[in-house]
Amino acid sequence: MQKKSSATIYDVANRVGVSLATVSRVVNGNSNVRESTKRKVLDAIEELGYHPNAVARGLASKKTTTIGVVMPDVTDMYYSELARGIDDVANMYHYDVLLTNTDEDPVRETMAVNNLASKQVDGIIFMGNELDNEIINTIIGVDAPVVLAGSVDEAGKLPSVNINYIDAVKEATEAIIKNGHTRVALVTGPMTHAINRLHRLVGYKAALEEAGLEFDESLLFSAHQDYASGLQIAEKLFLAEASAAVTYDDEIALGIMNYMREHGKRIPEDFEIITANDTKFTIITRPQLTSIGQPKYDIGAVAMRMLTKLMNNEVIEETQVQLPHSLERRGTTINPNHVIQ
Amino acid sequence: MQKKSSATIYDVANRVGVSLATVSRVVNGNSNVRESTKRKVLDAIEELGYHPNAVARGLASKKTTTIGVVMPDVTDMYYSELARGIDDVANMYHYDVLLTNTDEDPVRETMAVNNLASKQVDGIIFMGNELDNEIINTIIGVDAPVVLAGSVDEAGKLPSVNINYIDAVKEATEAIIKNGHTRVALVTGPMTHAINRLHRLVGYKAALEEAGLEFDESLLFSAHQDYASGLQIAEKLFLAEASAAVTYDDEIALGIMNYMREHGKRIPEDFEIITANDTKFTIITRPQLTSIGQPKYDIGAVAMRMLTKLMNNEVIEETQVQLPHSLERRGTTINPNHVIQ
DNA sequence: AATAGCGTTGTAAGCGTTTGCAATTCTTGT
DNA sequence: ACAAGAATTGCAAACGCTTACAACGCTATT
Incomplete structure (x- = not known):
């Protein structure tokens, strides 16, 4: 049973008799805490059912561990498979995903990007091929890194992952x-x-x-x-x-x-x-x-992986990634060495 | 051209020569502001390219205008259509959607709900039928309202929308x-x-x-x-x-x-x-x-609409909604009065 | 001309964390 | 036993905004 209106870091600190800073440190896995106090803090957290408030955290640290995904339509199989790739690696890196459908409408796309920016997302994955100048500009204007997935911009300058x-x-x-x-x-x-x-x-x-x-x-x-x-x-x-x-x-x-x-x-x-x-x-x-x-899932996954690097300011060898494609010969073509179904 | 590191409400207030409170009021469409000062503030906002920081807003107001959606898999047509219904009405009410895939794994579902709670979402739409006691309990424990969409709980007590x-x-x-x-x-x-x-x-x-x-x-x-x-x-x-x-x-x-x-x-x-x-x-x-x-889209849409009411503490006539279903006779059955395709 | 009352605006206290820096406590070596 | 340095911990400012409450300036009334 957790308390209804949840405990704050302050409550935990009081219970244990340490300062906020110390509690914050153990919560964030900071090394400089004596093992014994760490234990006590952890116990108190358990007892109080304390869960850090991510919003406050976001304000203080300027990181929300949330990324934005803007896509034409979740209902479209192509894009939803990309989205799944994105989501899986996002989770792997402990990011949450804020999802927006745009129906490829430039106005909504622009709004979506701006909205995500004001929600302080740490990064954005953008899908959609109606990339006119206005959108490109707002994408560039946002201070979170953006990578395109399964989408190409005119100039081919934005970080992106696609096939050829x-x-x-x-x-x-x-x-x-x-x-x-x-x-x-x-x-x-x-x-x-x-x-x-x-x-x-x-x-x-x-x-x-x-x-x-x-x-x-x-x-x-x-x-x-x-x-x-x-x-x-x-x-x-x-x-x-x-x-x-x-x-x-x-x-x-x-x-x-x-x-x-x-x-x-x-x-x-x-x-x-x-x-x-x-x-x-x-x-x-x-x-x-x-x-x-x-490789739809991979396009999403690789795009997201790239975004994590961008968010960490890591150096990236190549920001225009092309994944391998193939030709899957099935029943709507007459194939060499194959019986028609 | 917007400033890179974006302006705060403080900058706007300074520019115009009013207090933070006043700027906040116009940003939030609060009525009690003289028309002339409203104009000035709006102009300053425009010039500075000011965008309210949603995280700070969330901390101060205890509302994030974000809801969580937990679902088995975006890639599943059934659920993605529900998700689209949810997303559309969420947008209509100016909520953003935090999406989580669970593959119907109870562990991940529980984690997802807790995670959303710590992100301070204003409400949650839950999809998935692996509703064991642990999940039910964490759902009940969260202080944001939760509604089930296309999913039923054993006891049938949780707010939900389904067909019969x-x-x-x-x-x-x-x-x-x-x-x-x-x-x-x-x-x-x-x-x-x-x-x-x-x-x-x-x-x-x-x-x-x-x-x-x-x-x-x-x-x-x-x-x-x-x-x-x-x-x-x-x-x-x-x-x-x-x-x-x-x-x-x-x-x-x-x-x-x-x-x-x-x-x-x-x-x-x-x-x-x-x-x-x-x-x-x-x-x-x-x-x-x-x-x-x-009516998949509608199930999502109605669930989301219901959630908005719950989030506003409005009274709800019926929290166990059943939408009408039908039987679409097509080619895999022999139908009365119909030619087989 | 004084006053009640309303519309406007400002003050300042939070909201729950993080984090640089200072203070304190431990260890060690001597 | 004592000083120096390392390891812990605490302090307090910040993060950017909302929101009671107080204060102000006007107008309308008598």
Whole structure:
């Protein structure tokens, strides 16, 4: 049974007959305390059910052992897996996580960052690709360190951890081209986002060029990352006479796949699809989705680990980390040496 | 350009030539300030780029405008949708959310609650069904109000918002029995969880009884809520000669479905499935999964709304809220008046 | 013109810790 | 037994803000 209105460090000090400072020292594991008094203090803490008040601690020490995470949507599998990676290593280093959903709305993103700053978080992990100048500036303005996870800024200057999107998309596109397609579509997000314009599109074009294929604007699509958009895009894909698509989101890919099949196309024989996030969705459907493989959990984990270093002012060898990706060949592509499911 | 090491309320007061109290008043929207001085203070705040320090505020006011959310896993669609509902109304009431994943481990759950308490959160939303006495006690011991979302405690005393699991499972089971099945399995979690023993199982048995069917222990399965478990359970279902199953998790249902189909069973002709969480998974697969319909977002939202009332010491008519559920008939059951997809 | 009363503003005491520095107590060596 | 130095401990200021309570200046009343 703990006391209701909890004891303060002052109560503990009184009980034992020592000063606040001493209690504070044992609570913080400070070495310079005689073993015997340490014992007594610990006992008193136990008896009183004392728990340090983290808010007071934060005020006095200027450290809150809390980090902020701003992300588009917890409900999105891709981001929630990153979040899990973040949370696990955050806990490992005894940080708590203040979570904010932004739906990738720049206004809310800016508000979120400012809000976190005023809550005095020790650091921030930012996810979201709508990184316009205002957000970049507020990120830079905050005095807590910030690292991007699964997100790229225009200038590529902010600390971040990602995969190499250019290569990943290029390899995916190549894989499809190798199967004989000449009209392969690219489904991404808005070209205002650096990740689409400077990475995905570039990788896609590189693959086309190496294969001697002309870039065709009508095969480029921008879609919001959800199932319904996939359905819509699928219709356009049909009209554009695409015979394959590389998409940046699994739900979109699913929408495309289901639409195609319901309109008489066989997957992968008549239409091939490669998606990009390799979430659970790719496994549980039939056929399973071929996807770029991303170490999502690790992206989050590594980003968080980097943040801990930044918060400790440790030197960091490389602040633009790229983790390895792969191509997970499954049922929405015709694969060499593999039987179609 | 904001100043780097940010201005304090003291700086603002000095600039304008008023006292701290006055600045504090305008910052907090307190009415008793002359319009003209309010203007001046606001201007100074703007010029200095002053942002109130939430930690100091928390210490002085004993309110942090932060709530804690403890949940099994952000990566789980069911819980992440609840979390989104929570987050949205939390924001609406200007609360921030401190998120903790527990993987439903009682030790971590207890630690999480205590940790949140020491961070002085104003309230806590708890999700997870492994509610043993220790956790219940620490929940009760915390002096911030706590509400359960999508989770039930043994005694049913804690404030909570759920659906009526007894009825929901009963209806699902009935629907299947009506299609002529006599060996319908129930796949839940461990019977140590109140939600399984006191709710799901009870609803299942009620349906059996009304149909004059004998309860058969060998048709009762306990599985961890993930795809792999579904695959495993499916095998046992086969051996138990079940011809239909009611499950409590969509990933499990998917595992069962895929396994069955890969072993020659047609769904729903040879085997019917009803799942319970109605996540995105149920829509994107073929066939789509018939599921109990739960207002997941709303469960989170209502729980959070209730918490705001508790935090304000408002009177609450009913602290055991049950939201309406439904039965979403889709492709894994043979439905009256419906064509099978 | 004096006064009651209201709207504004200031004073100062916390809120519960941390932490640099000073003071005190122990150890040791001699 | 005593001084020097090391090990412990205590003091008190800070952290940045909120909030009773007191004090002030005005206006409206009589």
